[in-house]
Amino acid sequence: MDTMHVKTYLSRIGFAGPAEPCLEVLRSVHTSHLLSVPFENLAVHSGGRIQLALPLLYAKIVDQRRGGFCCENNGLFAWLLSELGFQVTLLSGQVKRVTTGRYGPPFDHLVLLVSLGGQRWLCDVGFGSASFTIPILLETSVPQEQGHRVYRVRKDSGMHFLEWQQEENRGPAGDWTEIYKFTLEPRCLEDFDEMCRYHQSSPCSIFFCKSICTVLKPDGRLTYIGSRLSSTTYPSEATGAVLKTTTRELKDEEIAGVLAEGFGVVLNSPLIPKDEMVVPVPDIY
Template sequence: MEVAKYLSRIGFTGSAVQPSLELLRSVHICHLLSVPFEDLTVHSGGEVRLDLQLIYDKIVNKRRGGFCYENNALFFWLLTHLGFHVTCLKTTNNITEMYGPPFDHLILLVTVEGRRWLCDVGFGPSGFSDPLSLDTEGLQEEGHRVYRIRTSQEMHFLEWQEENRGKDGDWTEIYKFTLSSRCLEDFTEMCQYHQSSPSSIFFCKSFCTLLRPSGRLTYIGHRLITVTFPSEATGGKLESTTIELKDEEIPAVLAEKFGIVLSSPLIPKDDPITPPAVRY
């Protein structure tokens, strides 16, 4: 496992000699723009295992992506080797509008230059591009979105708005977490859950999504969705187009749009997600 090869994989060309907030922000966005958030292993006859060497080989050598445990575990490895102080945290997310079991998402707390930052390169369309400050409950704007981290006793809630920025609009909870340190092995049971449970998006839907400078490209089931962020060219509006795909078209789309070539046939899937029986 080589740091230089990882940095090359994500297209980072700056200086990585000294840990700094600038370096943290740079490698965070580089990872998001280069490494897809995807679960294609689950739908092509494979199994995701929480082994750093396997994850490195998949993402760096084979130029694949992964879901949260893979992306954030490898990003943790990179940051520690770049000299950052990093802590793994567990979350409970709100994808089905009901919180699922604990440990269903892995995020990172990074301390640099005397401040604490939330990093997450494994959450897909609802995720943030730049690290978010954990030392404020104020608004943190990123392009057309605004985030905040609300605190209630020991629990922290990551929330966002896509409209009514800076006003008293509705906030959407993304996930909740505490600051208790965890290790990668703590997520093993939930890694299996996400590959077998009808309450997990990873089991119910074959997908691959990648952030782009002007928007996001997402494959899911038999669809290819292109989202363009608001700009002068779009009249300040979010634009989205969807193309329906046939089975035989999907491998070429994955190769051309995401740089992914699977070693086994993909079984496309886009089933409804069953909400968990218990709200955690």
């Protein structure tokens, strides 16, 4: 498939209305994608392989109504934005591991830069629980609030660092936690092939060690890992709610139904649930 069926893709993510290349549309399709397309690696744990060819990504995410990890979701989303008339650049990111405090290698994460009206915006519909809902402005290091969370982009020695303050840590005196770092050097999707294979085979990758599926909900997030299902409700000024997470253990025979009902994901092959410890990355990046 050399051309994308834009209307079908927009219908897949629940976007309706004029799709002009403007900031309002960029924000809307970004949020719509996060609310509709799960961040998941279930192909790795159900006998499949992830390949970064755009027609294959379109067939999986749009036609089969599946999700994917960063290279899949952001790679396909970049194609959509380009078809809508946006100027999009693929960037290489390196995720900071919570358990070790180390960064992954280059091309560990794929993120997008959109240039629009003389400003640059960071877009990312392929990250997971720490993801931002609407694009982040790159032209400033000033904190940018998104509901109950605050993000900023810090620059240091040619590197950009995406950081956040979580719910319990907001405010001028709050500490900033690094999520990932990236450069602004333009990349192409093929540059991520090697790391795509790494994430499907390395014990240093969370995607090889754990079966994962998570999706943004209007009031929180639903997450499946291994044999657990967690539902998180985000704080809201309107309701006065506090951050709340409930978790339940799943029997193996329940998982397929949970994936279908909660995430809209139907697998063609049986899933082998997995939740193993991730081996620390041996090198320091």
